[in-house]
Amino acid sequence: MLIALFPGDGIGPEIVTQAKRVLDALGIDGLAYEEGLVGGAAYKAVGHPLPPETLAIARRADAILFGAVGDPDCDGLERHLRPEQAILGLRKELGLFSNLRPAKVFPELAGESALRPEVAAAIDLLIVRETNGDVYFGEKGFRTTADGLREGYDVMSYNEAEVRRIAHAGFQAARARRGTLCSVDKANVLETSQLWRDVVIAVAAEYPDVALSHMYVDNAAMQLVRNPGQFDVIVTGNLFGDILSDQASMCVGSIGMLASATLNDSNQGLYEPIHGSAPDIAGQGKANPLATILSAAMMLRYSLGLSDHADRIEAAVARALASGARSPDLGGSLSTVEMGDAVLASL
Amino acid sequence: MLIALFPGDGIGPEIVTQAKRVLDALGIDGLAYEEGLVGGAAYKAVGHPLPPETLAIARRADAILFGAVGDPDCDGLERHLRPEQAILGLRKELGLFSNLRPAKVFPELAGESALRPEVAAAIDLLIVRETNGDVYFGEKGFRTTADGLREGYDVMSYNEAEVRRIAHAGFQAARARRGTLCSVDKANVLETSQLWRDVVIAVAAEYPDVALSHMYVDNAAMQLVRNPGQFDVIVTGNLFGDILSDQASMCVGSIGMLASATLNDSNQGLYEPIHGSAPDIAGQGKANPLATILSAAMMLRYSLGLSDHADRIEAAVARALASGARSPDLGGSLSTVEMGDAVLASL
Ligand SMILES: CC(C)[C@H](C(=O)O)[C@@H](O)C(=O)O
Ligand SMILES: CC(C)[C@H](C(=O)O)[C@@H](O)C(=O)O
Numbered sequence: 022m023l024i025a026l027f028p029g030d031g032i033g034p035e036i037v038t039q040a041k042r043v044l045d046a047l048g049i050d051g052l053a054y055e056e057g058l059v060g061g062a063a064y065k066a067v068g069h070p071l072p073p074e075t076l077a078i079a080r081r082a083d084a085i086l087f088g089a090v091g092d093p094d095c096d097g098l099e100r101h102l103r104p105e106q107a108i109l110g111l112r113k114e115l116g117l118f119s120n121l122r123p124a125k126v127f128p129e130l131a132g133e134s135a136l137r138p139e140v141a142a143a144i145d146l147l148i149v150r151e152t153n154g155d156v157y158f159g160e161k162g163f164r165t166t167a168d169g170l171r172e173g174y175d176v177m178s179y180n181e182a183e184v185r186r187i188a189h190a191g192f193q194a195a196r197a198r199r200g201t202l203c204s205v206d207k208a209n210v211l212e213t214s215q216l217w218r219d220v221v222i223a224v225a226a227e228y229p230d231v232a233l234s235h236m237y238v239d240n241a242a243m244q245l246v247r248n249p250g251q252f253d254v255i256v257t258g259n260l261f262g263d264i265l266s267d268q269a270s271m272c273v274g275s276i277g278m279l280a281s282a283t284l285n286d287s288n289q290g291l292y293e294p295i296h297g298s299a300p301d302i303a304g305q306g307k308a309n310p311l312a313t314i315l316s317a318a319m320m321l322r323y324s325l326g327l328s329d330h331a332d333r334i335e336a337a338v339a340r341a342l343a344s345g346a347r348s349p350d351l352g353g354s355l356s357t358v359e360m361g362d363a364v365l366a367s368l
Numbered sequence: 369m370l371i372a373l374f375p376g377d378g379i380g381p382e383i384v385t386q387a388k389r390v391l392d393a394l395g396i397d398g399l400a401y402e403e404g405l406v407g408g409a410a411y412k413a414v415g416h417p418l419p420p421e422t423l424a425i426a427r428r429a430d431a432i433l434f435g436a437v438g439d440p441d442c443d444g445l446e447r448h449l450r451p452e453q454a455i456l457g458l459r460k461e462l463g464l465f466s467n468l469r470p471a472k473v474f475p476e477l478a479g480e481s482a483l484r485p486e487v488a489a490a491i492d493l494l495i496v497r498e499t500n501g502d503v504y505f506g507e508k509g510f511r512t513t514a515d516g517l518r519e520g521y522d523v524m525s526y527n528e529a530e531v532r533r534i535a536h537a538g539f540q541a542a543r544a545r546r547g548t549l550c551s552v553d554k555a556n557v558l559e560t561s562q563l564w565r566d567v568v569i570a571v572a573a574e575y576p577d578v579a580l581s582h583m584y585v586d587n588a589a590m591q592l593v594r595n596p597g598q599f600d601v602i603v604t605g606n607l608f609g610d611i612l613s614d615q616a617s618m619c620v621g622s623i624g625m626l627a628s629a630t631l632n633d634s635n636q637g638l639y640e641p642i643h644g645s646a647p648d649i650a651g652q653g654k655a656n657p658l659a660t661i662l663s664a665a666m667m668l669r670y671s672l673g674l675s676d677h678a679d680r681i682e683a684a685v686a687r688a689l690a691s692g693a694r695s696p697d698l699g700g701s702l703s704t705v706e707m708g709d710a711v712l713a714s715l
Binding site for chain 1: 447450452456482483484487503504506508509510513515517518519520521522523524525526527528529554556557558559560561562563564585586587589590591592593594595607608610611612613614615617618619623
């Protein structure tokens with residue numbers, strides 16, 4: 022089984038190194054790795070954030086373990102050369118449309134959240150975000166209005182097939198959890214959302230065991246603060262999912278803890294921490310590697326069929342936290358490597 | 369001076385009645401009122417959520433005091449007949465583009481927030497949301513893809529003039545407060561946001577005394593949970609402003625407390641609570657009228673030039689809370705009318 026390692030920018034290399042150490046320690050037979058350049062690092066080396074060699078590795082890999090992309094040096098570049106295009110390009114080229122973002126509080130960390138501990142402790146939700154469509158990938162550009170004004174535009178859209186496949190992903194995830202699904206849209210204003218809602222309702226007929234509800238995105242942003250414990254699975258589009266999943270991650274406490282998976286139809290997947298490249302602390306050994314280590318666990322579970330090993334990693338992370346291991350974002354002083362050590366010691 | 373009273377649906381009539389009582393108690397000379405039908409109530413009476421008579425009242429009024437629209441009975445109607453079109457139509461027809469949504473915790477209510485009290489207590493921010501453009505008002509509809517699939521689409525756009533005028537509103541608000549402005553966009557993905565950012569940066573040259581920063585919307589949703597006290601004024605587009613202002617309102621505690629103003633170029637304004645029509649509690653005397661009473665105070669200040677009277681209302685609300693007046697959403701048991709009584713007693 023081939024794993025593509027794409028460390029990327031900023032803290033990416035440091036955190037991917039720790040995840041690789043944990044994978045190595047499991048002693049799994051037949052895992053091979055190929056490393057590739059992505060993001061600002063790739064642009065600086067070869068002139069493109071997602072070079073053809075990297076894309077080729079991604080295509081032949083069973084799974085991609087991804088660090089982070091984003092580099093302030095690249096802010097002035099044309100859009101198609103910016104680091105973010107690496108992640109958007111991989112999602113699109115490999116058809117990675119189902120982005121799973123679980124948010125759950127480790128009991129030891131409930132005190133880290135800005136939410137009251139009893140509100141935070143109740144969080145155990147999964148956001149299923151569509152990542153191949155929406156206003157991210159529609160026609161976009163600059164044009165001139167009839168009055169000669171510069172105008173920027175981006176077309177938001179979803180077709181019924183795109184909504185149907187992510188709706189199935191949402192219902193299946195809900196079925197495997199507590200059986201409730203909340204679909205988030207803005208159907209009172211957007212036709213894209215109206216189609217979304219119609220299709221989700223149609224798909225629901227195939228899942229009579231799942232309780233479906235609908236919520237407007239503004240209300241969802243409110244409810245995620247007021248009472249995040251009410252949610253089991255949330256299914257939503259690319260843009261709303263981007264906003265709500267980051268919000269939910271912060272409700273949990275540190276964004277340094279949250280893993281994610283993005284799958285295509287054949288369960289090939291890209292695994293990455295939700296947080297970004299954090300250029301301000303890059304190379305200083307201050308980054309929390311747990312989100313990446315937990316992403317590696319998701320990879321073993323979803324793309325490689327190695328759930329037992331995934332369980333082992335997750336248990337080791339929980340034990341490391343229980344024994345007091347804390348990086349700076351969690352109010353402690355352990356370095357990136359020491360956090361890796363703590364997980365290895367608990368394995 | 370003419371005030372249009374548009375109570376609307378659900379709890380709208382109850383809360384507007386209390387705000388009107390408070391206005392009456394101030395004994396201001398020369399205030400006249402005209403009442404109009406909006407929302408589901410208007411649709412049921414005359415077949416349209418924003419009838420021409422209502423629009424005519426709005427046009428000749430100096431300010432509009434608005435309750436809420438939204439009625440589940442209307443869910444199945446075509447989009448242009450739904451209650452929400454009343455508020456969208458008024459914003460568009462009167463050019464009400466600058467939506468001001470202050471969020472500040474009354475010290476007595478810091479314990480109501482889902483955020484830890486010390487995090488909530490630090491909130492004192494203003495969201496300046498554009499409400500005449502964006503994906504709300506672009507071309508939208510249903511079409512068929514090349515493969516024969518149904519597709520919903522909505523065009524997001526902003527031109528330079530639209531961004532310029534809301535940027536000025538943001539900078540001016542920041543100048544009148546603590547002098548810092550955060551512009552929220554998604555410029556790493558959207559060309560609409562790229563134009564937004566370019567124009568905001570250009571306008572900044574006229575406000576050397578205001579410190580400008582930029583934040584991606586996903587990060588802003590995170591920061592509003594992690595440390596909302598960091599924000600002074602946030603300026604953003606229609607869609608992001610919808611989401612972030614509802615999120616911010618819940619950080620404050622009850623959404624029943626938050627007022628808003630939406631102004632046009634001549635300071636004509638629409639004033640409404642941020643919360644909706646709450647059909648589940650309509651007519652039961654459970655609604656908190658404070659957001660509407662505080663909206664009336666904003667009306668006196670921004671559209672009628674009566675700041676002293678606005679101050680009196682706000683002080684009376686603070687005193688009523690300090691004396692323990694609490695509606696059910698604030699953990700108490702006072703009815704809508706009793707909350708109105710408490711404010712009147714403190715005037
Ligand atoms: C980097 C950016 C383009 C990306 C997105 O908006 O999808 C990121 O925020 C994410 O959530 O993965
Ligand atoms: C009712 C709806 C159309 C409206 C909006 O999205 O603008 C509301 O949510 C608001 O924020 O005023």
